[in-house]
Amino acid sequence: MKLEIWTEKYRPKMLKEVVNQSHIVSRLEAWVKKGSIPHMLFAGPAGVGKTTIALCLAYEFFGKDWRNNFQEMNASDERGINIVRGRIKDFARVKSMGADFKIIFLDESDALTPEAQQALRRTMERFSNTCRFILSCNYSSKIIEPIQSRTSVFRFKRMNEDNVEEYVKRIAKGEKLNVSKDATKAIYEISEGDLRQAANLLQASSALGKVTKEKIYEAAAQSRPEDIREMMDFALKGKFPDARKKLFDLLITQGLSGEDIIKGIHKEVFSLKIPDNKKINLIEQIGEFEFRMNQGGSPEIQLEALLAQFMKHGK
């Protein structure tokens, strides 16, 4: 069974493939050509290309070794600004190979308190010779003025119906899907222009032939917390393929994030019918895997590895 997540499969690799946001793309392309970029602040709603554009920029700027010079972090996942600063320091103090600086992409910067943002600002200044920062947030008003004034601020636009249609068509072509006009409209209405959600809805409803409006609404209505419990039960009973299938169903059909799922698992563990010492052991494991995921580990891999732990404890 080959499982691919469409949000990743159809994430643009190059700036010119990005839907909408041309006001941002054109400026970034000019900077790539010049070989120099400033610190930036990306502000806008979810699923409109903030992370995507940062990745495209790194790829176009650094070429094939981009991974060595680009680090993604999440301000809300990390336990406090001290960890962020520690990781920034570790990454920034090793000089970049083949480039003048590295890029740090800090997602959900508006989750930081104003004090933490002050600390971040000092860190940005300290490493400004070796690092460029791209901060991402939903609302730029939640970012302290000294950071706003030291960054080029980009406001990301919400996707309109034409933009969603363009993206749906791209996926439909790639997957050879037949998507009705009504279905596309329904995707737009439900996702409100969030392309991550649009791709997930499409993937969830595409399994059985033509994608219709009804199938899109059906896919959107599905969100059963019992599924997490079922997945855990499969794993405890040693039915790994079933557990894994359930996991992908949660990630794709229901569009849950890795973090949502691990939180759900944590909640359900207490009600499992297994001895307390095993529960304690599993709770420790959950903490460990949540930490790894927040450190940038792939949610699919980390959650599968966690399910494997459940399997061990079930037997």
Ligand SMILES: Nc1ncnc2c1ncn2[C@@H]1O[C@H](COP(=O)(O)OP(=O)(O)O)[C@@H](O)[C@H]1O
């Ligand atoms: N402007 C865009 N053009 C093309 N695809 C996009 C765009 N914005 C989002 N996507 C799709 O949605 C997914 C999530 O986008 P992402 O850039 O991570 O959103 P966010 O703005 O929340 O950081 C991507 O993997 C991509 O498939």
Ligand SMILES: [Mg+2]
């Ligand atoms: Mg993002």
